Amino acid sequence: MTEPLNTNRKAELLSTTVEHIDITKFDARPIVDAMKKMSFTSRDLGRATDIYNQMLADPDCSIFLVIAGSTSAGGCMDLYAELLRNNMIDGVVATGASIVDMDFFEGLGHKHYQALEVPDDDTLRSLLIDRIYDTYIDEEQLQDCDHTILEIANSLEPRPYSSREFIREMGKYLVENGKKENSLVKLAYEHDVPIFCPAFVDSSAGFGLVKHQVDRAKAGKPYMVLDAIADFRELTDIKIKAGTTGLLMIGGGVPKNFIQDTVVCAEILGHDDVQVHKYAVQITVADVRDGACSSSTLQEAASWGKVNTGIEQMVFAEAGSVMPLLASDAYHRGLWKTRTKRRWGASFD
Known part of the structure; x- marks a missing residue:
């Protein structure tokens, strides 16, 4: 017999x-300007901020925000939403967790919590609390997210969908039923900014989508599926049309490799004139010494013909501690105010 939850605890x-x-x-320009005159990570951040501002100032540049890790849960969620709201990014490539378990989750009205203490994880499990380092999520609320994904899937025509298409449906759901104005998924729907999650089911969405397929199969009905090849094709199509591109990357992993690989994919499709990503910034704590592809430097990516070696900057720092400075600096310099909206999401309508 299962013991009842200690609701007070x-x-x-x-x-x-x-x-x-x-x-x-807050205006981070003075501190970023001062950090440019320092050394080590401070100067790296200063140069990375300059590069991001170059992306914003370049009238031909489409900017992709690339997110891995848990910075959205840790306090950067509204930061990313503000970049999208103010036309400072033109597309998003992210992990499923960043989009579903964090942003969509809060869009439904749920919250992430600071851990005032870190008790035994078996205790957390007994209370249905999930832990991300020093951040908590209520598992019961997360299951509401799973069931909402199921509800959305059940409402769709049973056919293949790219993650971009499905996330657009999530944004539409939040417009009609959401509890938070500053949701990246909701704002992306409203501003025609495409979001891609190349490993979408590696998230809370996966549970809802599996249940959708199982329930439909038991009932002898057709079901929707996610088309990972369509993700790659659609993102490559945007890269080909965009021409000049810049990457603002938080962490590494699949999202980083996915956006960089669009250059190679375009070449395979016969577009020999496709440009490498002209600008690139990566903020990460990953160590390159083990040879892992997800922690490769941007210089290494240049050997694959993916990025320009001239306008790139690695910043080895925990992103939650430096992204607020970079983003605030760029926001207050105001170069976004004269940018043309790309609306790449509308190109698939």
């Missing part, structure tokens, strides 16, 4: 919500 542990930083409320 659970409420105690989930008593302090994570507050997402607002880059519009």
Whole structure:
């Protein structure tokens, strides 16, 4: 017999919500300017910020925000939404967790919580609390997210969908039923900014989509499927049409490799004139010494013909501690105010 939850203990542990930083409320330009005159990671961040501002100033440049890791849960969620809201990015490539378990999850009205203490993880499990380092998620709320994904899948025509298409449906759902204005998924739908998750089912969405298929199969009905090849084709199509591109990358892994590989894919399709990504910034704590592809430097990526070696910067730092500075600096310099909206999402309509 399962023991009942200790609701008082659970409420105690989930008593302090994570507050997402607002880059519009502080001007980081003076500190970033000062850091440019320093050395080590400070100077790297200063140069990375300059490169991002170059992307914003280049009238031909389409900018992709590339997210891996848990910075959205840790307090950068509104930061990313602000970049999209103010036309400072033109596309997003991310892990499924960043989009579903974090952004869509909060769009439904749920929260992430600061861990005031880190008790035994078996205790957390007994209370149905999931842990990301020093951040908590209520598993019962996360299951609501799973069921909402199931609801969306059940409402769709049973055919193949790219992750971009399905995430657009999630954005539409939040417009009609959401509880949070500053959701990246919702804003992407409203501004025609495409979001791609090349490993989409490696997230809370996976549970809802599996149940959708199992339920439909048991009932002898057709079901929707995700088409990973369509993801690659669609993103490569945007790269070909965009020409000049810049990458603002948080972490590494599949999203980083996926966006970089569009250059090679375009060449395979016969577009020998496709440009490598002209600008690239990567903020990561990954160590390159083990040879792992996800932690490869941007210089290494240049050997594959993916990025330009001239306008790139690695910043080896925890992204939650430096992204607010970079984003606030770019926001307050205001180069986004005269940018043309790309609306790449509308190109598939």
